[in-house]
Amino acid sequence: MIKNNFKENAVYIVLSHTGTRFSRVIKHMTKIPYSHVSIAIDEDLDELYSFGRKHPKNPFYCGFVKEDIINGTFAYFPNTMCSIYKLEVDHNTYNNIKHNINVFKSKRILTYNFPGVVGLSVNKSISIPRSYFCSEFVATILEDSNVTLFRKPPSSVTPKDFLECELYELYYSGLLGAYYHNRKIRICAV
Numbered sequence: 001m002i003k004n005n006f007k008e009n010a011v012y013i014v015l016s017h018t019g020t021r022f023s024r025v026i027k028h029m030t031k032i033p034y035s036h037v038s039i040a041i042d043e044d045l046d047e048l049y050s051f052g053r054k055h056p057k058n059p060f061y062c063g064f065v066k067e068d069i070i071n072g073t074f075a076y077f078p079n080t081m082c083s084i085y086k087l088e089v090d091h092n093t094y095n096n097i098k099h100n101i102n103v104f105k106s107k108r109i110l111t112y113n114f115p116g117v118v119g120l121s122v123n124k125s126i127s128i129p130r131s132y133f134c135s136e137f138v139a140t141i142l143e144d145s146n147v148t149l150f151r152k153p154p155s156s157v158t159p160k161d162f163l164e165c166e167l168y169e170l171y172y173s174g175l176l177g178a179y180y181h182n183r184k185i186r187i188c189a190v
Contacts, residue, residue, distance in 0.1 A: 008088060009088065009089050009090065009091050009093070009094035010043070010086050010087060010088045010089065010094075011039055011040065011041055011087050011089060011094065011097055012039070012040040012041075012042075012043065012045065012084050012085065012086055012087070012171065013037065013038075013039060013084070013085040013087060013138065013162055013168065014037070014038040014039070014040060014045065014048065014082055014083075014084050014085075014176075015034035015036070015037055015082060015083045015084075015085070015159055015162055015163055016034060016035075016036045016037075016038065016074075016080050016081065016082040016176055017033060017034045017035045017036065017080065017081050017082075018035075018036070018073070018074065018076075018077035018080045019077060019079065019080070020059065020077070021059070022035075022059050023035035023036060026117070026159070029120070029121050030158050030159055030160045031160070032159060032160045032163050033081065034081075034082070034083065034159045034163060035159060036050065036052065036134050036159065037050065037134045037135040037137075037138045037159050037162050038050035038052075038067055038134065038138065039097075039101070039137075039138045039141055039142075041094070041097060041098055041101065043183070044180075044183045045067075045069060045084075045179070045180055045183070047066070047101075048066065048067040048068075048069070049064070049065070049066055049067065049101055049104070049137075049141075050064075050065060050067055050134045050137060050138065051063060051064055051065065051110075051112055051113075051132045051133055051134050051136070051137045052065050052067070052073065052112075052134055053065070053073045056072065056073040056075070056076040057076075062111075062112030062114075063110045063111055063112055064104050064105070064107070064110045064132075064137070066105075069176060069177065069180045070180070074176060074177070078175075078177055079175065080175065080176040080177065081174070081175060081176070082172070082173070082174070082175070082176040082179065083163070083170060083172070083173045084170075084171045084172040084173070084179065085162070085165075085168045085169065085170055085171055086168060086169050086171040087147070087167070087168040088168075089145075089147065093145055093146060093147060096144075096145035096146065097141060097142070097145045097147075099145075100141050100144045100145055101141060104137075104141075107130065109130060110130050110131070110132070111128075111130065111131045112131065112132070112133060113126070113127075113128050113131040113132050113133045113136060113155070114133075115128065116128065116131070116132075116133050116136060116155055117133050119155075120156070120158055125152075125153055125155045125156040126155060127153065127154075127155035132154075134159070135154075135157045135158050135159050135161065135162060136154045136155050136157060137154075138157075138162070139154035139157040139161075140154040149161075149162075149165050149167055150165070
């Protein structure tokens with residue numbers, strides 16, 4: 001029997017809602033259960049990226065973040081609900097996504113696109129160089145990696161667009177912390 005050496009490549013789109021004041025405003029605006037979007041390049045969510053709070057207790061100090069479920073902002077919100085979607089991609093696309101995330105890691109000044117979030121509330125797209133909100137960032141990473149999910153610019157993409165996208169499959173829905181801890185228990189048991 002010949003073994004197939006093809007390794008599946010996938011990224012994970014994580015929709016979440018912590019319950020902070022800002023997230024409740026976004027949830028109210030979008031009328032969906034989630035207010036935040038992140039992208040992970042691994043199933044364990046150890047490499048989870050977005051634009052959000054750089055410090056859990058300061059909602060105004062925001063920008064590009066490698067999110068940490070155990071020690072970061074999510075740790076302050078143990079009841080964070082999420083839906084995780086698995087997007088299968090070919091090897092080259094997966095490497096492009098990793099490369100594009102690394103480009104963001106290397107940029108010195110990146111800010112949170114607060115005007116863009118406000119613009120979305122009145123159906124106006126506001127794009128500011130080197131400034132992103134969470135769904136704009138994830139849409140940009142995917143678009144720059146030749147993954148087309150939406151027929152609009154990244155600055156117009158909302159968490160609702162990711163929730164309604166039918167080009168990937170629901171992988172998990174429930175408490176974010178439970179997903180993370182169950183993955184770690186499975187890894188340790190192997």
